[in-house]
Amino acid sequence: MNIFMLFLAFIFLVTVITNSLSDELLAQTFTDDKEYCSDYNGKWNSEEGKCEFTSESNQEAYIKSICKDPEEGKHYPKIC
Numbered sequence: 001m002n003i004f005m006l007f008l009a010f011i012f013l014v015t016v017i018t019n020s021l022s023d024e025l026l027a028q029t030f031t032d033d034k035e036y037c038s039d040y041n042g043k044w045n046s047e048e049g050k051c052e053f054t055s056e057s058n059q060e061a062y063i064k065s066i067c068k069d070p071e072e073g074k075h076y077p078k079i080c
Contacts, residue, residue, distance in 0.1 A: 037062070050078075 034044040037051035040062035045052050053059035066080060067073045073080035 036066075040065070 033049075033051070037044045040051070040053070041055065041058045042051040042053045042062060044050075051062065053062070063079055066076050
């Protein structure tokens with residue numbers, strides 16, 4: 001009986017940990033704007049909360065990348 005209870009407790013812990021980790025990983029998709037900006041050689045302006053570019057082609061690639069996915073575009077309404 002004790003082994004069965006330990007097994008159930010283990011399954012419960014694995015389920016809770018897996019669910020919380022997957023939620024955290026999915027949330028990271030839209031939380032690091034600075035890193036996403038730097039991927040396109042932009043510089044993050046923390047005062048205005050936006051990405052600034054010196055190259056127009058990099059800015060166009062950045063916008064195209066964000067707006068091609070409607071779900072991702074929802075997180076950037078000022079851009080899309």
